[in-house]
Amino acid sequence: MKQNDIEKYIREKVKLDKKISPKAEEKLENIKTEINLQTETKAKKIMKISLQTCIAMAAVFIFAMFIGGNMYAKSIGKPNAISAIEAMLKKKEENVIEENIIENTITNEVSDNGKIGNDVMTICLNATKDLIKNLETNLIKATGKKEGIEIEEYDIISIEIKEASDTKIVFSAKFNIKPKIINSLSDNWCVGNGEIQGDWIVSKSQQVILEKKNGEFVIKEDGTGGYTESLEENLTEELIPIQLFNTYIKDGYFYYSETENGSAIKYEKISNVKNIRTYNVGTGVNPTIFLITEERRSISSW
Amino acid sequence: MSNIKEAMNGDKEAFINIVEEYKIEIYKTAKAILKDEDNACDAMQESWIRIYKNLYKLKNEKYFKTWAIRITINECYHILKKAKTDEEKSNKLEQQITNKENEYNENKAEMETALNKISEDLRLIIVLYYYDDLSVNDIAKILKMPKGTVQSRLQRAREKLYEILKQEEVIV
Numbered sequence: 001m002k003q004n005d006i007e008k009y010i011r012e013k014v015k016l017d018k019k020i021s022p023k024a025e026e027k028l029e030n031i032k033t034e035i036n037l038q039t040e041t042k043a044k045k046i047m048k049i050s051l052q053t054c055i056a057m058a059a060v061f062i063f064a065m066f067i068g069g070n071m072y073a074k075s076i077g078k079p080n081a082i083s084a085i086e087a088m089l090k091k092k093e094e095n096v097i098e099e100n101i102i103e104n105t106i107t108n109e110v111s112d113n114g115k116i117g118n119d120v121m122t123i124c125l126n127a128t129k130d131l132i133k134n135l136e137t138n139l140i141k142a143t144g145k146k147e148g149i150e151i152e153e154y155d156i157i158s159i160e161i162k163e164a165s166d167t168k169i170v171f172s173a174k175f176n177i178k179p180k181i182i183n184s185l186s187d188n189w190c191v192g193n194g195e196i197q198g199d200w201i202v203s204k205s206q207q208v209i210l211e212k213k214n215g216e217f218v219i220k221e222d223g224t225g226g227y228t229e230s231l232e233e234n235l236t237e238e239l240i241p242i243q244l245f246n247t248y249i250k251d252g253y254f255y256y257s258e259t260e261n262g263s264a265i266k267y268e269k270i271s272n273v274k275n276i277r278t279y280n281v282g283t284g285v286n287p288t289i290f291l292i293t294e295e296r297r298s299i300s301s302w
Numbered sequence: 303m304s305n306i307k308e309a310m311n312g313d314k315e316a317f318i319n320i321v322e323e324y325k326i327e328i329y330k331t332a333k334a335i336l337k338d339e340d341n342a343c344d345a346m347q348e349s350w351i352r353i354y355k356n357l358y359k360l361k362n363e364k365y366f367k368t369w370a371i372r373i374t375i376n377e378c379y380h381i382l383k384k385a386k387t388d389e390e391k392s393n394k395l396e397q398q399i400t401n402k403e404n405e406y407n408e409n410k411a412e413m414e415t416a417l418n419k420i421s422e423d424l425r426l427i428i429v430l431y432y433y434d435d436l437s438v439n440d441i442a443k444i445l446k447m448p449k450g451t452v453q454s455r456l457q458r459a460r461e462k463l464y465e466i467l468k469q470e471e472v473i474v
Contacts, residue, residue, distance in 0.1 A: 009464060013413045013467060014413060014433060020329040023339060023340075028346075031351065036314060198364070
């Protein structure tokens with residue numbers, strides 16, 4: 001029989017079998033009920049109003065804006081509402097940080113005064129951009145491939161400052177990256193804490209420690225394993241532990257295999273491995289390898 | 303607006319429509335990996351809950367199907383790993399699978415019986431390609447393997463499945 005006939009034959013058989021069992025159907029009904037019972041959080045509500053009501057609401061809004069604007073003007077010593085709005089916009093401009101680069105909200109949890117917060121945020125932003133550039137270099141080194149590794153686009157989603165002083169800044173950054181050809185990453189690339197969505201790897205996060213050297217903040221350490229004491233604390237329900245087999249260290253290199261009977265392959269030179277754990281991060285199929293050092297920080301996850 | 307987009311905005315009714323639309327793909331994927339009906343149903347249920355909870359993370363609605371299938375595959379592997387780490391549970395699971403297999407063999411659909419006779423890696427490729435209607439490219443991305451490997455496995459799986467189905471026809 002020709003290949004085309006086999007294909008047609010199988011498709012016909014599949015068509016007859018495209019159904020689910022009564023038990024699965026029952027489970028699905030349970031899921032639907034469960035979803036319906038959950039509190040509605042994000043659902044959009046549509047409110048229908050008449051034209052008259054709409055005009056009345058607009059008039060009330062304009063009146064309130066006029067009164068409010070004049071009261072605000074009076075409070076800051078400006079003659080009228082327009083000059084007060086001008087003053088407000090000017091103040092806002094001073095606080096804007098590289099708005100063209102960041103598409104999404106940046107969260108700054110530093111409770112210091114605004115000026116220090118903004119300076120720290122700018123430093124962290126620049127360090128994050130450097131990190132993304134470094135990521136590209138690391139990938140080329142790790143995979144031995146140049147083609148397709150180049151990071152074509154990126155979005156910085158958020159920066160969370162955990163600690164900030166004159167000499168040290170600790171922060172975590174969350175970002176999305178778009179490698180030129182995502183397929184070329186398939187064999188050697190660990191998605192790390194990101195998640196492949198089409199051409200993008202989204203929600204990658206990096207923990208960073210900056211230290212002041214010669215008057216400038218430079219990256220002292222960075223990694224995805226988390227800055228806090230315990231890696232486990234950073235795990236979410238999405239992270240599923242997966243066992244590695246045949247792990248051993250020989251001549252300073254770490255060896256492992258993914259299956260019980262598989263032969264071990266050389267992974268990376270390390271000298272201070274304390275523990276080895278793997279997690280299936282995000283929705284990636286293959287596990288990401290975490291090598292835990294004395295400091296319980298992941299040293300080789302990307 | 304599509305159901306996926308509406309569900310991403312928190313519309314529960316739209317999500318229920320999605321469940322209806324993709325129920326076969328998710329169930330068949332779980333079944334391809336786990337074989338056992340009870341475990342496949344559990345994996346399917348858990349996957350849908352995860353999909354519901356994490357839908358807001360999806361960047362683009364067009365990736366929904368591959369994303370959802372990947373979550374299902376993960377959930378199945380999780381169930382398998384969990385069973386493997388606990389020897390007692392594993393033995394029990396194996397026993398359950400054998401019992402269930404005997405039980406189902408009597409009523410099982412022709413295609414399902416044939417699918418259960420091929421190895422897991424080939425079975426999964428068949429399900430992803432024919433039942434889930436995914437392209438070779440998408441399968442390669444989901445399973446993190448080169449496109450060439452997917453193509454050759456698909457070819458092998460197709461021939462093997464055809465052979466088994468034909469044999470069954472002769473027996474009937």
